[in-house]
Amino acid sequence: MKSIAALQAAAAPFDGEPSDAELDAIETEMPLILAGVALLDAQIMTIDRTPTELDERRIRRARRRVLVARRDLANRAANQTVSGGAA
Numbered sequence: 001m002k003s004i005a006a007l008q009a010a011a012a013p014f015d016g017e018p019s020d021a022e023l024d025a026i027e028t029e030m031p032l033i034l035a036g037v038a039l040l041d042a043q044i045m046t047i048d049r050t051p052t053e054l055d056e057r058r059i060r061r062a063r064r065r066v067l068v069a070r071r072d073l074a075n076r077a078a079n080q081t082v083s084g085g086a087a
Contacts (some may be wrong), residue, residue, distance in 0.1 A: 028076070032069040038062045 018026070026033075039062035046055045 021049040030074060032066070032073050033064070035065040039066050 019045070039059070042055070042058045042062045051059070
């Protein structure tokens with residue numbers, strides 16, 4: 001009986017670097033990642049104090065950027081899956 005490690009080693013060697021497909025997926029999702037980081041930054045600033053009106057606006061804007069990035073990513077994915085003359 002082979003161990004799991006032996007089976008995984010036989011499946012594909014791992015060189016420690018992401019594949020081209022993984023890099024393309026990361027690049028495609030980068031606007032969403034950056035919007036999420038901006039939202040976290042805005043939320044972190046208000047952890048230890050009462051949020052001011054400016055903080056609330058910053059968080060609201062960051063949330064909207066995340067939603068826009070999610071929408072754009074979903075639309076891009078939907079457009080890639082639909083091919084040709086879909087009516």
